[in-house]
Amino acid sequence: MSFVSLDFALFMPLVFAVYWLLNKNVRVQNVFLLAASYFFYGWWSWKYLSIVLFCSIVNYVAGLLMMKEDRHLARKAILIVCCVLSLGVLGIFKYYDFFVTSFVEAFSFFGVPLHAATLNLILPIGISFYTFHTLSYTIEVYRRKLEPTRDVVSFFLFVSIFPLAMAGPIERATNLLPQIYKRRTFDYALAVDGMRQILWGLFKKMVIADNCAPIVNEIFGNAAGYSGSSLVLGAIFFAFQLYGDFAGYSDMALGVGKLLGFKFLQNFHYPYFATSYADYWKREHISLTQWFMDYVYYPLVNKSDKLIWWNLCMIITFLISGLWHGAAWTFVLWGLYQGIFIVISMNSAKSRKRFEKKYHLKDRLAWDFVKMAFTFALVCLGLVFFRAESVAQAVDYISGIFSASLFAVPQIFAGRKTIIVFSIVLLLFVEWLNRDKQHGLQINNIKSPILRGSFYFALIFIIWALRGQQETFIYFQF
Numbered sequence: 001m002s003f004v005s006l007d008f009a010l011f012m013p014l015v016f017a018v019y020w021l022l023n024k025n026v027r028v029q030n031v032f033l034l035a036a037s038y039f040f041y042g043w044w045s046w047k048y049l050s051i052v053l054f055c056s057i058v059n060y061v062a063g064l065l066m067m068k069e070d071r072h073l074a075r076k077a078i079l080i081v082c083c084v085l086s087l088g089v090l091g092i093f094k095y096y097d098f099f100v101t102s103f104v105e106a107f108s109f110f111g112v113p114l115h116a117a118t119l120n121l122i123l124p125i126g127i128s129f130y131t132f133h134t135l136s137y138t139i140e141v142y143r144r145k146l147e148p149t150r151d152v153v154s155f156f157l158f159v160s161i162f163p164l165a166m167a168g169p170i171e172r173a174t175n176l177l178p179q180i181y182k183r184r185t186f187d188y189a190l191a192v193d194g195m196r197q198i199l200w201g202l203f204k205k206m207v208i209a210d211n212c213a214p215i216v217n218e219i220f221g222n223a224a225g226y227s228g229s230s231l232v233l234g235a236i237f238f239a240f241q242l243y244g245d246f247a248g249y250s251d252m253a254l255g256v257g258k259l260l261g262f263k264f265l266q267n268f269h270y271p272y273f274a275t276s277y278a279d280y281w282k283r284e285h286i287s288l289t290q291w292f293m294d295y296v297y298y299p300l301v302n303k304s305d306k307l308i309w310w311n312l313c314m315i316i317t318f319l320i321s322g323l324w325h326g327a328a329w330t331f332v333l334w335g336l337y338q339g340i341f342i343v344i345s346m347n348s349a350k351s352r353k354r355f356e357k358k359y360h361l362k363d364r365l366a367w368d369f370v371k372m373a374f375t376f377a378l379v380c381l382g383l384v385f386f387r388a389e390s391v392a393q394a395v396d397y398i399s400g401i402f403s404a405s406l407f408a409v410p411q412i413f414a415g416r417k418t419i420i421v422f423s424i425v426l427l428l429f430v431e432w433l434n435r436d437k438q439h440g441l442q443i444n445n446i447k448s449p450i451l452r453g454s455f456y457f458a459l460i461f462i463i464w465a466l467r468g469q470q471e472t473f474i475y476f477q478f
Contacts, residue, residue, distance in 0.1 A: 001043040002166075003198075003252045004205060004470060011040065016259055026183040030153050033161065033260070040162035041126070048124040051089060056159045058085045059134040063141045063148030063155075079142045083135065090131045093121050098327035125476050128324060129168040132291055134159050137173035139295055146174055154180045163256040167249050167475040169267035169287035176262070184261035193442065194258025199456065200441035201251030203463050207423045208244030210468030212237045215417065220387055223397045228406035231397060235380040238387050240424055243272065245474045246285070251439055270435050272379075272428075275371035276352070277345035280379060281338070288324075292317050311347070315339035325386070326477070330394055334385035341378055419466050426462075 001007050015036045022029040042049045062082035066075050097118040137158070140146035149155050158177050219226055219234030226234070250267040257264045267287050274280035281289050300313040315336065322335015353362075361367040381398065388394035431440040441459075446452045 001040050002473065003249065003256075004202065007043065011036075012256065012259075019260060020186055023184060023186065026181075027153070029184070030157050030180060034153055034157045037157065037160045037162035037165060041160060041165045044125055044166075048127075051093075051124055051127065052130060052160050052165075053156075054089065055086055055131060055134050056156045058082055059138045059159070060149075060152060060155050062138050064150070066138075066141050067148040075142055079138060082138050086131050086135055090127055092119070093123055093127060095323075095327045097121075102329075123477065126166045129170055130159055130165065132170050132288075133164070133168075136170070136291060136295070137177075140173060146177075149177060151181070161257075161262075163253040163260075163262075164264065167246070167253075167473060169250055169253065169265050170291050171265060171287070175265055179262050187261060190258045190261070190263075194255040196441040196443075196456075197251045197255035197258065197439045199255075199459060199463075200439055201248040201253075201255060203423075203459060204244040204248030204251065204427065205473075206248075206463050206467040206470070208420075208427060209241045209248060209474075210244075210471050211420050211423065211466070212241035212244065213468065213471045215420070216241050216387070220389075220393075220397065223393070223400055226400070227408040227411055228401045228403045229408050230410045231401045232380075232406070233410050235384055235387075235397075235401070237420065239272070239376070239380045239383055240420075240427075242383065242386070242474060243268075244427075245471075247271075249473050249475065254439075266438055270431050272376055273372055273432070273435055274375050275368055276349070276375060277338075277341040277378060278349070279345075280375055281342060288321070292321050296320060307347075311343045314343050314346075318342065329391050330385045330388050333391060333394070334382055337382040337385060341382070423462075423466060 001011060015033075019029060019033060019036075022032055038049060038052075041052060059082060062078050065078050069075050069078065097120065100118055137146065137155075141148045154177065157180055158171070158173060161171075161176075161180075164171055216234060216238045219230065220238070223231060223234075247268040254264050254266070265287050267285060269283040269286065271280055271284035274283050297313055297317040300316060301310055304310065316339070318339030319332060319335045322331045322333070322338065325331045325334070356362045356367070381401075384397050384401075385391075385394045388397060427440070434440050434442055443452060443455065446455070
């Protein structure tokens with residue numbers, strides 16, 4: 001069930017009404033929300049609901065076992081077994097075929113033909129998200145930063161709560177479990193803000209992402225036939241397709257959460273306004289970035305004071321992040337690209353500050369725009385690997401960009417391309433005005449209810465009139 005489907009338009013009001021009728025008893029309310037969440041996920045595939053249950057049971061039992069165990073080695077053994085079981089399921093579905101195929105191809109390259117069977121399994125939607133979701137709980141319990149729960153309903157709801165079930169954000173038990181435990185009362189202001197955020201998410205998905213998708217597919221599918229300037233526009237349109245798709249989903253997830261009285265973690269904070277590559281990853285897919293920093297990067301660094309080790313650990317962390325995004329060498333290279341440019345950004349921060357101080361550039365808006373444009377260009381170039389079907393296609397695409405036709409007139413301005421440019425300009429304008437807010441449609445500063453209402457209705461009309469052909473959310477494949 002998708003947030004932009006008729007099914008969800010019928011499902012959500014019914015859940016909302018029943019949920020708040022049950023708010024006098026938090027236990028009953030949680031049982032109902034758990035059932036609704038399983039129904040939501042099971043609408044896609046009931047058989048894969050068993051994997052959600054398996055991950056929930058493994059991590060719930062691991063927490064209880066660690067609660068009864070004081071010996072450090074025993075607690076570590078429980079954590080390792082839990083990680084092996086949870087990541088093992090993820091590995092079988094997501095990575096088995098990739099590693100087997102890569103292994104066979106490596107031996108074939110050296111003239112040693114091998115034959116190995118692949119599983120060709122369909123990847124369960126959301127498996128990467130709820131696996132990391134549950135592991136954060138178990139790791140925090142192991143670190144004694146979180147008291148393990150005996151409340152099986154609350155824990156299972158934490159794992160599978162339906163706004164986050166398909167594509168995150170990756171919630172932390174320290175943030176969400178306390179909200180599940182306590183009785184929730186309807187907050188009108190929070191619900192209104194949730195509706196605004198859902199509306200803004202719909203605009204990002206239905207107008208930005210869904211209109212960009214056909215053009216991106218055409219350009220990436222026939223890159224050899226386009227000029228370098230057109231390939232640049234293809235990469236830019238993909239950057240906005242990805243942002244509109246995933247940030248739009250996150251906005252809708254957070255908005256639905258607010259309707260139910262929850263405050264989920266923010267997942268995007270206007271990443272295309274970043275002024276450096278390190279700043280970009282503080283704003284982009286925040287929940288995943290923090291997860292990898294807390295559970296991969298910092299444990300790897302392990303109190304070392306060697307800069308070269310910090311840099312290497314950062315690159316390793318983003319290599320793993322790239323592989324998390326997809327079982328293909330294109331994602332590995334994309335992760336390597338991210339790690340390298342973050343390391344460059346972090347190590348050049350002091351030099352950039354000295355340069356800005358010398359030429360009195362600090363806090364100058366024009367200079368900020370230059371830094372934003374440069375950062376965005378680097379992001380778009382890296383996203384070619386993210387979008388390409390193969391490493392060879394990515395290399396050919398980038399080679400085409402840096403060809404003699406880079407400064408030619410782009411070939412693709414016709415039809416709905418004008419709609420895309422208009423919608424991107426509107427997106428950037430609204431989000432720039434509200435860049436200090438959690439989302440672009442937090443327009444409480446407009447005091448007149450007539451003006452606010454007019455803007456909402458205008459946005460609804462734009463979504464209806466300019467919507468593109470509906471595309472599946474990109475992050476459902478991860």
